[in-house]
Amino acid sequence: MNCKHNKRTEYQLTFFDGSGRGFAFPCDRVGSVDLNTLYPEGRESLQLCLSRSRGTIQNVEVQDSYILMDARGIYVARVCSLCEDEVRAKYRPEIFEDGNYDLQGETLNEDDY
Ligand SMILES: [Zn+2]
Numbered sequence: 001m002n003c004k005h006n007k008r009t010e011y012q013l014t015f016f017d018g019s020g021r022g023f024a025f026p027c028d029r030v031g032s033v034d035l036n037t038l039y040p041e042g043r044e045s046l047q048l049c050l051s052r053s054r055g056t057i058q059n060v061e062v063q064d065s066y067i068l069m070d071a072r073g074i075y076v077a078r079v080c081s082l083c084e085d086e087v088r089a090k091y092r093p094e095i096f097e098d099g100n101y102d103l104q105g106e107t108l109n110e111d112d113y
Pocket residue numbers: 003004005006065079080081082083084
C-alpha cells in the first residue's frame with residue numbers, strides 16, 4: 001500500500017511579530033478568518049495582529065486521510081478517498097458489515113502479499 005493519500009489545501013493567515021514568534025489563524029483562500037471558529041482569546045489576538053499588519057496567507061497541505069475500521073471497531077488501515085476501495089478489497093467484505101464475523105484466520109496486516 002503506497003498511497004500517499006489524498007491532500008487538500010487549507011489556508012492560514014500568518015503573522016510574525018519580528019521576534020520569531022508567529023500566529024496562524026485558519027482562513028479561506030482570500031485570507032478571511034471565520035471568527036466563529038476561534039475562541040475568544042483567538043479573536044482578540046487576531047484583532048491585535050490585524051492592527052499591526054495584514055498578515056500573510058499561507059497554503060498548508062493537509063493529508064485528507066482517516067482510519068478505516070471494521071465492523072468490530074478494529075483498526076484496519078489509514079486510508080483516503082483514493083485508496084479506501086483498494087484497501088477494502090484486500091479483506092473479506094463481511095468484516096466491514098457484520099460485527100460478528102469469524103475472527104479465526106483473519107490477519108489484519110499486509111503480510112499476505
Ligand atoms: Zn490513500
